[in-house]
Amino acid sequence: EPEVTQTPSHQVTQMGQEVILRCVPISNHLYFYWYRQILGQKVEFLVSFYNNEISEKSEIFDDQFSVERPDGSNFTLKIRSTKLEDSAMYFCASSQVNEQFFGPGTRLTVL
């Protein structure tokens, strides 16, 4: 069964460093998403992406964040200068219709 994959599973970085989280969505899906979950808290929407551009973003998704689909398979989330409060689990999702399929997540730890 096709699935969304994410790498790395765990990323540790120093505050102020740039990180890139990678996702491979399901191949025939057209819509891509990033969500985050701060430890013990709810899952929050960050951004959705369609037709090579952002279709919707939340107030969390500020200028420090960017997304890109650099080729036909990867979908990346970049945080330019990480802050302590960016420590969270980041989930990628993709959809063809309204059911979204989630990846296993990348745990980002900012020291």
Added chain:
Amino acid sequence: GNSVTQMEGPVTLSEEAFLTINCTYTATGYPSLFWYVQYPGEGLQLLLKATKADDKGSNKGFEATYRKETTSFHLEKGSVQVSDSAVYFCALSPTDNYGQNFVFGPGTRLSVLP
């Protein structure tokens, strides 16, 4: 705006007990409704879904019925097992259109004791 409310728990039950986790929503239009489960240290797994009023989603002994009149999608299981211990998230997709972001409830932690 769109929102999902669910009992926050934690919920602690003995094995074979009956489970109900309440979920209510606020949305415009006709959302699709979902339950996701997150086992310790893992990602989100779709447990079940319902896309229109009166639909019943079911999987692994869990059930939830889309009740438009009460704007609810309560999760139930007749006999829980220790392996059901996890966090359960109720979520909605706002419309039938493509590309709409999900809105998640805060999650309910379930602990099942042997």
